[in-house]
Amino acid sequence: MVRMKFKRALRFIFIGVSVLVVLAGGFCLWLPSRYVVPIMMYHHVAETGPLKLDTVSPQRFEWHMAYLKKHRFNVLRLDALVQAIREGRYLPPRSVVITFDDGYEDNYTHVFPVLKKYSFPATIFVSSDLMDMPGYLTIAQMREMMAHGMDIGSHTRTHVYLPELTEQEQIEEIQGSKKRLEEILGVPVKYFAYPGGGFTERIKELVRGAGYDGACTTNRGYDRLNRDVFELKRVRFSNKDNRRDYLWMKMTGFYNLFREMKDPHALSRGTVIRGAMERQRRNGPNE
C-alpha cells in the first residue's frame, strides 16, 4: 500500500518536473525573440539647479556612458539599427543606440567630449528653426560633431506637437525641416523624431513620403518590438537613473515588454508642449 502511494507520488513529481522543463524551455526560446535594441533618449545634459525630468547632470551622463563602456556595449548608429530591422537581421544583446532631442547647446559642451572620449556615435534630433538660437546648437557646432561621427536628425521646424496641426502644416514641419537641415549640413537627413512622441498613422505616412528612412517616438505607440521603423520606441534616461540596477533593467533589451503602452496622439499633450515652446522663446532655454 505504502509502495503504491510512493509510486504515485513519484509519477506526479515526474510529470510536474517535465511540465516545468517544457515551459522553461519554451520561455527560453520565446524570450530572445522579444529582444529589442534599446534606443536611449536624452534631452538636456546640464546642471540647472533642481534637475528636471528631461535633464541629466554631466556627471551622471558620464557615468551612464562609462557603464556602457565597462559592460562592453556595442553602440550602434541609428542607421545601422534601422537597416538591421529592415533586413530582419538579429542584433546581439548589448547593442544600443544613443539619441538626444531638441539640440540644446549643452549637447556640445557636456555630451560631445564624453562621446568623443568613448568613440560612441549618437543622433541628435534638432528643430531647424531653433538652430543658432540662444541655448541651442549652432551650425558650426553641429558640423564639428558630424565630423566625429554624430548624426543630425530632424525634430520638425518649430518643435510643435504634430497631431494638433493641419495636414499642410504637418507637411511643412516634416519636409521643411529636412530640406533646411540638408541645405545647411550638406548631407541627407534620414531620421526624424516626433516632438513629444506625438504621431498618427497619417503623420507616419507623411514622414515616409518626405523621404526619411525611419522615425523615433518616445514611449508612445503600441509597437513594443520596434518592428515598425517609423514608430521606434525609445527608453528615457533621467537624472534619477543613478543606480546600476536601473541601468541594467533599462538596457536589457526586454524593458519594452513591461512598459505601459501610451497613446501616440493624446491631444492634451500638445498644449503643454506648445506652451513650453513659447516660454522657451520668451525666456531662453532652461526656464
Ligand SMILES: [Zn+2]
Ligand atoms: Zn523635443
